[in-house]
Amino acid sequence: xxxxxxxxxxxxxxxxxxxxxxxxxxxxxxxxxxxxxxxxxxxxxxxxxxxxxxxxxxxxxxxxxxxxxxxxxxxxxxxxxxxxxxxxxxxxxxxxxxxxxxxxxxxxxxxx
Amino acid sequence: xxxxxxxxxxxxxxxxxxxxxxxxxxxxxxxxxxxxxxxxxxxxxxxxxxxxxxxxxxxxxxxxxxxxxxxxxxxxxxxxxxxxxxxxxxxxxxxxxxxxxxxxxxxxxxxxxxxxxxxxxxxxxxxxxxxxxxxxxxxxx
Numbered sequence: 001x002x003x004x005x006x007x008x009x010x011x012x013x014x015x016x017x018x019x020x021x022x023x024x025x026x027x028x029x030x031x032x033x034x035x036x037x038x039x040x041x042x043x044x045x046x047x048x049x050x051x052x053x054x055x056x057x058x059x060x061x062x063x064x065x066x067x068x069x070x071x072x073x074x075x076x077x078x079x080x081x082x083x084x085x086x087x088x089x090x091x092x093x094x095x096x097x098x099x100x101x102x103x104x105x106x107x108x109x110x111x112x
Numbered sequence: 113x114x115x116x117x118x119x120x121x122x123x124x125x126x127x128x129x130x131x132x133x134x135x136x137x138x139x140x141x142x143x144x145x146x147x148x149x150x151x152x153x154x155x156x157x158x159x160x161x162x163x164x165x166x167x168x169x170x171x172x173x174x175x176x177x178x179x180x181x182x183x184x185x186x187x188x189x190x191x192x193x194x195x196x197x198x199x200x201x202x203x204x205x206x207x208x209x210x211x212x213x214x215x216x217x218x219x220x221x222x223x224x225x226x227x228x229x230x231x232x233x234x235x236x237x238x239x240x241x242x243x244x245x246x247x248x249x250x251x252x253x
Contacts, residue, residue, distance in 0.1 A: 055223035083157035
């Protein structure tokens with residue numbers, strides 16, 4: 001799995017690969033934790049390339065959300081496929097991690 | 113009991129490298145079901161996720177001192193009821209003793225079963241002579 005990061009203003013955009021699951025989650029967790037340790041406080045996770053997120057992937061996102069909250073920051077998700085969005089809504093995870101339709105909307109929210 | 117429209121029986125090694133394969137079986141079943149009027153893409157994702165999470169649980173609860181760990185997945189669709197069981201020789205767990213899901217405190221345990229419970233109509237856990245079974249059912253009618 002390859003994770004691509006970029007920066008737009010004060011927001012770090014993280015783009016995971018096709019699957020964020022038990023096998024790929026450790027690398028994603030390490031990468032995001034490293035960014036937070038280096039001072040990132042606002043992270044937008046662009047799931048536009050990600051077909052599948054398991055509970056292990058959700059753990060990575062929840063952990064980052066918690067870590068960022070502790071330093072006054074925030075994490076948001078965007079570009080989520082409709083099936084994953086439905087599952088995030090049903091399970092209540094969307095209430096913990098704000099979800100936006102596009103990168104632009106996510107950036108706008110994190111900069112507000 | 114009606115004739116099963118679909119029945120799949122598969123045994124995999126208890127290793128995470130097989131998770132995508134098991135999840136793919138769930139997706140293929142969703143695409144193969146006749147007369148389903150709901151959101152087929154959502155069903156495919158849900159079956160993939162529920163099966164994958166159940167197998168992850170089976171792997172995590174494996175007995176490290178036991179024989180080579182295998183996970184038995186059985187899927188049966190009959191009379192518009194989909195029944196999926198995941199059986200392993202591990203320690204298992206008692207669903208009734210699991211704490212209620214707390215979205216703010218799900219970093220360590222319970223996310224997988226929480227998702228399964230949200231995606232399926234019923235979830236049961238029990239022991240048989242062959243091992244621990246997690247049974248998930250969903251009505252497709």
